[in-house]
Amino acid sequence: MKIEVASISGNKEIARGIWKMDFDCPNIANNVSGPGQFINIKVDPSWEIPLRRPMSIAGVKGEKITIIYKLFGKGTKMLSELRPGQSINILGPLGNMFSTSDKDSFPILVGGGVGIAPILWLHNELNIKSVSHILIIGATTAEEHFLQHNPNKNIFLTTDDGSMGELGTVVPTMESKLKEVTSRSFGIIYACGPTPMLKAIHRITTGYKIDCQMALESYMGCGIGICQSCVIERKNDSPKEHSYGKRFSLVCRDGPVYSADKVILSSRYFKVSGKKT
Amino acid sequence: MVDLSIKIKNVEFSNPVLVASGTFGYGNEVNELVDVNRLGGIVTKSITLHPREGNPPPRMVETPSGLLNSIGLANIGVERYISEMLPYYEELDTNVIMNIAGSSLQEYITILERVEGTSNYLSGYEINISCPNVEKGGLEFGVDCDLTLALTKELRKRTDKLLIMKLSPNVTDIASIAKAAELGGVDAISAINTVVGMSINPQTRKQNIFTGLSGLSGPAIRPVGVANVYKIFDAVDIPIIGIGGITSADDVVEYLLAGATAVQVGTANFRDPGIGIQIIKQLFEYCEEHNVPSIRELVGAIRDED
Numbered sequence A: 001m002k003i004e005v006a007s008i009s010g011n012k013e014i015a016r017g018i019w020k021m022d023f024d025c026p027n028i029a030n031n032v033s034g035p036g037q038f039i040n041i042k043v044d045p046s047w048e049i050p051l052r053r054p055m056s057i058a059g060v061k062g063e064k065i066t067i068i069y070k071l072f073g074k075g076t077k078m079l080s081e082l083r084p085g086q087s088i089n090i091l092g093p094l095g096n097m098f099s100t101s102d103k104d105s106f107p108i109l110v111g112g113g114v115g116i117a118p119i120l121w122l123h124n125e126l127n128i129k130s131v132s133h134i135l136i137i138g139a140t141t142a143e144e145h146f147l148q149h150n151p152n153k154n155i156f157l158t159t160d161d162g163s164m165g166e167l168g169t170v171v172p173t174m175e176s177k178l179k180e181v182t183s184r185s186f187g188i189i190y191a192c193g194p195t196p197m198l199k200a201i202h203r204i205t206t207g208y209k210i211d212c213q214m215a216l217e218s219y220m221g222c223g224i225g226i227c228q229s230c231v232i233e234r235k236n237d238s239p240k241e242h243s244y245g246k247r248f249s250l251v252c253r254d255g256p257v258y259s260a261d262k263v264i265l266s267s268r269y270f271k272v273s274g275k276k277t
Numbered sequence B: 001m002v003d004l005s006i007k008i009k010n011v012e013f014s015n016p017v018l019v020a021s022g023t024f025g026y027g028n029e030v031n032e033l034v035d036v037n038r039l040g041g042i043v044t045k046s047i048t049l050h051p052r053e054g055n056p057p058p059r060m061v062e063t064p065s066g067l068l069n070s071i072g073l074a075n076i077g078v079e080r081y082i083s084e085m086l087p088y089y090e091e092l093d094t095n096v097i098m099n100i101a102g103s104s105l106q107e108y109i110t111i112l113e114r115v116e117g118t119s120n121y122l123s124g125y126e127i128n129i130s131c132p133n134v135e136k137g138g139l140e141f142g143v144d145c146d147l148t149l150a151l152t153k154e155l156r157k158r159t160d161k162l163l164i165m166k167l168s169p170n171v172t173d174i175a176s177i178a179k180a181a182e183l184g185g186v187d188a189i190s191a192i193n194t195v196v197g198m199s200i201n202p203q204t205r206k207q208n209i210f211t212g213l214s215g216l217s218g219p220a221i222r223p224v225g226v227a228n229v230y231k232i233f234d235a236v237d238i239p240i241i242g243i244g245g246i247t248s249a250d251d252v253v254e255y256l257l258a259g260a261t262a263v264q265v266g267t268a269n270f271r272d273p274g275i276g277i278q279i280i281k282q283l284f285e286y287c288e289e290h291n292v293p294s295i296r297e298l299v300g301a302i303r304d305e306d
């Protein structure tokens, strides 16, 4: 864990409302362990925006880190206004990572909404290790996609309006692939995205008795375990009257990656939304 | 040479900048980022008799120049504090002050006695009295002079260590609460805890924090903190530790001028865990620039003349 003032080398819109930023931060880049980990960005040097903004790492190349972010509110807007050459204050690397298994597991990677970043990094890591896998990325419409739909390469894009790739959410596509994969070999699902999507994915993987690892989000005050704000509820069959850490888990330290069977997904838990822009 | 050191009771602080309870965990989370030994001291997360899970999320939301929180005293409980944290504090070269929270008079007493019964290197105790008293229908200790006095007296009997009462700003007359604590025999007052607040989402019409009512902190409450310190300074003769919205040395000086002997930095740690140490450096520069040989000269030294 380090704090570093990173120099921005690139920041551009790669699809509608989706931005990609690269910056040089050798100290953090050298300490990264793997996909799932995130950084916490001090977007605003003034107190206009009091808290840092957590962002998954979308890739690491040498001393460069890449993030992919969706314009949401004032913080991400401010991020999008930064230009190459300017600097930002980064805290990281934070959190745990997806635990990847042996070569023949044939995983399915599913990403949607702001959850594309860690999934893309995992996709690239698996490619480097020549682990065959399926990548499914969802968006509402074609303009929000920056990858190419390419079934031959096991890359499937979905759109809610059918304007690109498969029609519908990632869920039916995942289920149809799951049928193929389970007939081929044991599969595992790695997922990141909005809560309703994760819930639907979990329902299906439970039916197929397939492991599912999910990178989760929560409202983070610090990212480093000192504020106790980022909790998610664990599935706990034997709650005790007095406990700490048995019912709630700190997403910034214990997560963000959890086995889907171990947590209770609730939309109520991290929707503290202001206005959508 | 500038002297930043201060003393409260028999405890020496290398500088007046501490970190506030609940905003720096147990002091060991940020070792990789911060040399905590350079801080004047660490006030640890409120400890209760039993471990506590805290409130369901959402527990925090950003607000203009601050944030609301309702963590609900999530903590490891006194037994784990003793077995896991006290040995660590023994190795530190700064003051560690244990913050205690209770839901009844007896609970505060039991926690204090339990810790006093161990040989420990704590510099003292800070008592969080912004807690509902279950025996008095949930009335907070800190809003009532008699409850504050009774609690202070009972705790004073049981320790010779530095004993600090941490006051809530959500009262009609903070000076009278401070006086009650002084009468009960505390060594210092810290003020303020968070200010009651609320935030509702106009789109969904839902509360942004699970518990609804929550505590406001950060620069938004600094003037409230300064005003309360000023009122307490007028009312008591014991040292005051100023808390609320501190982000820089200028903010510290503001509190000292209003009457604080020391300060605690809270919410700002979430943005910059090393902010306390930066502030200490800035404070040194402030004193050099303004020819202040000892930081103690600033306490209560508001200038009246032109």
Ligand SMILES: Cc1cc2nc3c(=O)[nH]c(=O)nc-3n(C[C@H](O)[C@H](O)[C@H](O)COP(=O)(O)OP(=O)(O)OC[C@H]3O[C@@H](n4cnc5c(N)ncnc54)[C@H](O)[C@@H]3O)c2cc1C
Pocket (backbone or CB within 6 Å): A038, A051, A052, A053, A054, A055, A056, A057, A067, A068, A069, A070, A071, A072, A073, A074, A075, A076, A077, A114, A115, A116, A117, A118, A216, A217, A218, A219, A220, A221, A256, A270, A271, A272, A273, A274, A275
């Ligand atoms: C571990 C983790 C990884 C993430 N990775 C990515 C990513 O790779 N790409 C991406 O686009 N987004 C990611 N997010 C979400 C991202 O942090 C929010 O979209 C961002 O904070 C919104 O900020 P804003 O100021 O633009 O929006 P605001 O208008 O301020 O807030 C809108 C919503 O953003 C979320 N949010 C705001 N502040 C915080 C905070 N301090 N902590 C957590 N959530 C907050 C809340 O849900 C809030 O309702 C991640 C979140 C977490 C917890």
Ligand SMILES: Cc1cc2nc3c(=O)[nH]c(=O)nc-3n(C[C@H](O)[C@H](O)[C@H](O)COP(=O)(O)O)c2cc1C
Pocket (backbone or CB within 6 Å): A227, B020, B021, B022, B023, B045, B046, B069, B071, B073, B099, B128, B166, B192, B193, B194, B216, B217, B218, B219, B221, B243, B244, B245, B246, B264, B265, B266, B267, B268
């Ligand atoms: C997330 C959070 C948790 C807190 N937890 C405690 C606590 O456990 N005990 C306590 O006495 N004060 C607690 N406080 C109050 C702070 O110690 C401090 O009094 C208050 O936040 C005002 O200072 P600030 O504006 O610098 O944050 C907490 C504050 C925050 C923001």
Ligand code: FES
Pocket (backbone or CB within 6 Å): A219, A220, A221, A222, A223, A224, A225, A226, A227, A228, A229, A230, A250, A251, A252, A253
């Ligand atoms: S974000 Fe502060 S404890 Fe997790």
